Amino acid sequence: MTTDHAVDALMVSNTGEAKVFDQARAEAAVRELLLAVGEDPDRPGLQRTPHRVAKAYEEMFAGLYCDPDEVLATVFDEDHEELVLVKDIPMYSTCEHHLVSFHGVAHVGYIPGPTGQVTGLSKLARVVDLYAKRPQVQERLTSQIADALVRKLNPRGVIVVIEAEHLCMAMRGIRKPGARTTTSAVRGLFKTSAVSRGEALDLITR
Ligand SMILES: Nc1nc2c(ncn2[C@@H]2O[C@H](COP(=O)(O)OP(=O)(O)OP(=O)(O)O)[C@@H](O)[C@H]2O)c(=O)[nH]1
Numbered sequence: 001m002t003t004d005h006a007v008d009a010l011m012v013s014n015t016g017e018a019k020v021f022d023q024a025r026a027e028a029a030v031r032e033l034l035l036a037v038g039e040d041p042d043r044p045g046l047q048r049t050p051h052r053v054a055k056a057y058e059e060m061f062a063g064l065y066c067d068p069d070e071v072l073a074t075v076f077d078e079d080h081e082e083l084v085l086v087k088d089i090p091m092y093s094t095c096e097h098h099l100v101s102f103h104g105v106a107h108v109g110y111i112p113g114p115t116g117q118v119t120g121l122s123k124l125a126r127v128v129d130l131y132a133k134r135p136q137v138q139e140r141l142t143s144q145i146a147d148a149l150v151r152k153l154n155p156r157g158v159i160v161v162i163e164a165e166h167l168c169m170a171m172r173g174i175r176k177p178g179a180r181t182t183t184s185a186v187r188g189l190f191k192t193s194a195v196s197r198g199e200a201l202d203l204i205t206r
């Protein structure tokens with residue numbers, strides 16, 4: 001399995017320079033795709049489509065160019081030793097197999113470490129966004145969010161649950177719209193203590 005570190009290394013090219021989105025290359029690729037499906041990319045309705053699609057992909061994959069540690073840089077002492085849980089964070093990601101959306105909600109919880117350090121609540125949603133905006137599979141997305149929180153907050157425990165519908169299973173292929181996939185990643189106390197895990201899952205599913 002690809003490690004979190006290896007995936008973050010995608011932000012840096014072979015020459016060590018930070019990767020940036022190549023708008024011209026993306027536009028040319030979309031134009032090629034339109035030609036490949038038998039369309040005329042020069043007809044009026046499609047003339048600006050390569051530009052629009054490239055911009056859309058830049059947004060959908062913006063998480064390739066962001067550093068998760070920077071997103072989680074805001075940490076403050078709050079002397080809080082109980083669960084912090086943000087539920088129902090809307091999540092849109094892109095299946096790396098078919099490049100179509102999988103989307104749903106993420107629930108992110110953690111118990112601060114002995115030093116009582118917490119991060120801003122919005123940062124939990126930002127970390128979800130950052131990893132969602134990459135070519136993904138749901139299992140890796142779930143683990144990466146959990147591991148980023150472990151790395152930055154040194155918490156007693158982390159729990160991440162994602163519920164999503166995959167359009168590659170709905171609009172094509174097996175065609176099962178409405179089928180939902182749930183993945184979880186538990187770290188620390190949520191892994192070792194069934195009681196802690198049960199309490200968090202109870203709050204998440206309530
Ligand atoms: N585990 C996992 N599988 C995923 C995810 N997103 C898409 N897939 C699956 O990836 C698999 C790719 O299978 P392939 O046989 O290589 O591709 P395919 O012929 O397009 O497969 P079908 O979707 O069954 O038509 C499919 O079973 C998808 O449902 C994900 O986030 N996690």
Ligand SMILES: [Zn+2]
Pocket residue numbers: 095096097098099100166168169
């Ligand atoms: Zn897919």
